Amino acid sequence: MVVRKVSVRNVSRKKNVEKKPAVKKMEAKKPAVKKNDAKKSEGKEFVILFQGDSVTDAGRNLAKDFNHDLGLGYPYLISARLRCDFPEKRIVVLNRGISGNRSVDLYARWKVDALNLKPDLLSILIGVNDTWHEFGNRNGVELPRYEQFLRMLIEWTKQELPKTKIVLMEPFVLNFGAVSDSWLPEMKERGKIVKKLAGEYGLMFIPMQSIFDNALKKAPGEFWLKDGVHPTAEGFQLMADAWIRAVKEWI
Numbered sequence: 001m002v003v004r005k006v007s008v009r010n011v012s013r014k015k016n017v018e019k020k021p022a023v024k025k026m027e028a029k030k031p032a033v034k035k036n037d038a039k040k041s042e043g044k045e046f047v048i049l050f051q052g053d054s055v056t057d058a059g060r061n062l063a064k065d066f067n068h069d070l071g072l073g074y075p076y077l078i079s080a081r082l083r084c085d086f087p088e089k090r091i092v093v094l095n096r097g098i099s100g101n102r103s104v105d106l107y108a109r110w111k112v113d114a115l116n117l118k119p120d121l122l123s124i125l126i127g128v129n130d131t132w133h134e135f136g137n138r139n140g141v142e143l144p145r146y147e148q149f150l151r152m153l154i155e156w157t158k159q160e161l162p163k164t165k166i167v168l169m170e171p172f173v174l175n176f177g178a179v180s181d182s183w184l185p186e187m188k189e190r191g192k193i194v195k196k197l198a199g200e201y202g203l204m205f206i207p208m209q210s211i212f213d214n215a216l217k218k219a220p221g222e223f224w225l226k227d228g229v230h231p232t233a234e235g236f237q238l239m240a241d242a243w244i245r246a247v248k249e250w251i
Contacts, residue, residue: 045090046251048082049119050075051106052126052169055230056097070095073231077240082251089251094119102129102141103149110153115160121250122157122164123243125208126150127171127190128229131183143186147193154201165250168198169243172209174221179228206246211238 050056058073070076070093079093096113098105103126114122127146134140141149150168157164170191173179191209198205215224215238224235231239 043088043090045092046121047092047094047117047119048078048121048123049094049114049117050078050097050123050125051114052097052124053101053129054097054099055128056095056125057099058095058097058236060095060097071097072233072236074236074239074243077236078243081240081244086251091251097125100129101126102133103127103146103153104141107149107153110156114153114157118161119164121167121247122161123167123169123247124150124153125169125171127194128173128187130190131186132178132229135180135183143189143193146190147197150193150197154197154203158201165204166201167204167206167243167247168194169206169239170194170208170210172212174212174216174225174228176221177225177227177229204246204250206242208239208242211242 056071056073056075058071058076060069060071062069070079075093075095075097079091082089082091082093094117096117098109106124106126130141130146132140154166157166171187171194172191173183173187175181175184187209191207195205195207197203212224212235215235219234221228223232224238225231
């Protein structure tokens with residue numbers, strides 16, 4: 001009987017030839033990023049700054065949240081409306097109104113409370129205390145000096161922040177409460193100054209006095225202002241609506 005020898009060498013070769021099928025590694029697919037989403041995430045915040053006196057301040061809690069408390073006035077209403085309508089624009093609203101301020105007080109804190117914040121859009125409402133403080137304790141700001149300080153604020157801002165858009169709101173009163181007849185001529189002149197400066201520097205002007213005067217056709221003064229100076233909730237809404245109508249094209 002003949003016994004055939006099997007070559008171990010050949011067997012090993014056959015084993016080497018029989019390769020296991022390659023297993024492909026499954027890589028998790030990264031979620032596709034939409035172009036619009038990328039733009040949103042990379043987009044710059046659009047900062048709106050409101051400056052003024054107690055009408056703008058509207059009860060802000062300065063001790064609790066200086067940066068984010070908008071008070072309960074027109075800046076708060078404007079912020080809610082714009083951020084709701086345009087969440088993709090990353091709007092940030094800042095309120096730096098301080099109760100009792102006159103134009104000279106605004107100028108004194110302008111660098112820290114305006115220029116350093118680098119707003120894209122700056123809204124200014126100042127002037128009623130420049131009159132009120134004169135009749136109350138003879139510490140008001142005369143019309144020529146009022147114009148001078150407003151002009152300096154505008155020019156300073158344009159020099160430091162040339163791309164910032166500026167809105168000038170006309171100071172206003174209604175003749176009741178804290179307001180007397182003697183206020184009216186001076187307040188009218190302040191409104192003329194603000195309108196003139198807006199035209200001279202190419203700024204947005206919002207005629208708040210005529211807006212409140214026209215509102216008297218719908219309801220008495222007490223409906224819109226608490227004391228002839230400070231707005232009610234309805235008065236603040238009137239201001240917010242007028243501001244948004246005028247400025248929305250800049251947002």
